[in-house]
Amino acid sequence: MGILKVGLIGLGRHGMRYARHLLAPHPPAKLVAVCRRNAQEGLAFAQAHHLRFYQDPHALIADPDIDAVLVVTVPSLNVTIAEDAIRRRKPLLIEKPLTVTAQEARRLTELATRASVPVMTAHTLRYDAAIGELKAHAPLLGPWRYLVLTARMEHRPHSSEEVRAWNGRGALLEIGIHLLDLVRFMTGERVREVNCELERPVPGAPEDRGWVRLTTTSARVCMVDVSRVSGTRTTRVEIVGEHGQGLADWSASTVQLRTRSGETLSRTLPPTPTIVSVIQAFCHAVETGATMPITAYDGWRAVELAEACYRSAERGHPVQLPREDERDD
Missing domain, CATH: 3.30.360.10 (Dihydrodipicolinate Reductase; domain 2)
Structure with missing residues (x-):
């Protein structure tokens, strides 16, 4: 496998931090597409960085060129986004909290486990x-x-x-x-x-x-x-x-x-950007087939x-x- 190609859902305050690290020299993964509800701002960002733009997260997930999906949006949207990515067998890195409720977190965790799709929760600390x-x-x-x-x-x-x-x-x-x-x-x-x-x-x-x-x-x-x-x-x-x-x-x-x-x-x-470490760990696990260092189960337990x-x-x-x-x- 060459460098992992990822799509980023969410370009708000925190999502932009992910985008900046992925667009820096020698990134752990190649950012190929972004998604933002604000189409004007999202399209402008994508064009400035030669990325594909999607306003609909499910359209990004369906992009066959994307190997894995990074989700940095409000937690109430995580379940439907994750369920779609899991159905398409695309590994997920989801910014904390995994979901809003423990019931949702459990459902997401069990769905990923049954499908054998790796999910990492970005508990960056x-x-x-x-x-x-x-x-x-x-x-x-x-x-x-x-x-x-x-x-x-x-x-x-x-x-x-x-x-x-x-x-x-x-x-x-x-x-x-x-x-x-x-x-x-x-x-x-x-x-x-x-x-x-x-x-x-x-x-x-x-x-x-x-x-x-x-x-x-x-x-x-x-x-x-x-x-x-x-x-x-x-x-x-x-x-x-x-x-x-x-x-x-x-x-x-x-x-x-x-x-x-x-x-x-x-x-x-020395200051070390934790987001970079999280993305590196996620990409390594996807590329090697190793267990995610912070699993969906860990995310579920925190929400619980x-x-x-x-x-x-x-x-x-x-x-x-x-x-x-x-x-x-």
């Missing part, structure tokens, strides 16, 4: 260098007492169209989904209980603040703090262990560790945690998650 460095040095901290994950982002108003596209969900699904996935990634464990509080600027609006306490199967406590209320941002993962503490700031690309034996680490890492958070906040008490052998067939 798994490829962040600072987080990776913290995870690699975590054994120095001894048994973990708890994990703290924080993403306090700048306030950004949402249009009524965006609110509908996200099914009324806010900061927890938009930003917190990163952190919920990191809980499983950092601990290697399943979450058995979530307790969540959400705040909304006005009743009925998408939430702009969320605090979540998650408990894993080994009773490890993980705290998630997510918001979109400030003019600045704080982004970090903190491990509090019996022998020391460690912190990774993925916006600043810094890692700090300190142990009771006097060992210290303070490092600023988010949904449990919403239930907990609505009911005002913790929600238990079923074991694998307790899930409905």
Whole structure:
């Protein structure tokens, strides 16, 4: 197989990041077509970069010259796009969250599994260098007492169209989904209980603040703090262990560790675009037939945690998650 030829669905703020990396020198895949609902802007972009343009995502998927599809659109559209690509046996890279609901995520995952079509969920923070460095040095901290994950982002108003596209969900699904996935990634464990509080600027609006306490199967406590209320941002993962503490700031690309034996680490890492790493990993798996490093199953589990958070906040008490052998067939 030569270089993988891909089509990109979605040229919004985040989709443009994918496009820029794919159009840079020595890309991991060849971008041959793009899709955008705004035909005027999409066509102008395609013509400027000598790409084919489609306003209809299903027309892009049907293009026989496209080997794989990258989906960077609002999550409420992911299911129908993915189902079409799976029917046409085209590998998929889907930007997080995989879907809006756990039921949709499960259906998509099971459809891809039955069809043996590879699907990767773009939980990009798994490829962040600072987080990776913290995870690699975590054994120095001894048994973990708890994990703290924080993403306090700048306030950004949402249009009524965006609110509908996200099914009324806010900061927890938009930003917190990163952190919920990191809980499983950092601990290697399943979450058995979530307790969540959400705040909304006005009743009925998408939430702009969320605090979540998650408990894993080994009773490890993980705290998630997510918001979109400030003019600045704080982004970090903190491990509090019996022998020391460690912190990774993925916006600043810094890692700090300190142990009771006097060992210290303070490092600023060169910035590494996580989207490039994700695309490279996806292309490698498609080209070699390897298992996707972040599967549709991983995407499903993150959405399932988010949904449990919403239930907990609505009911005002913790929600238990079923074991694998307790899930409905």
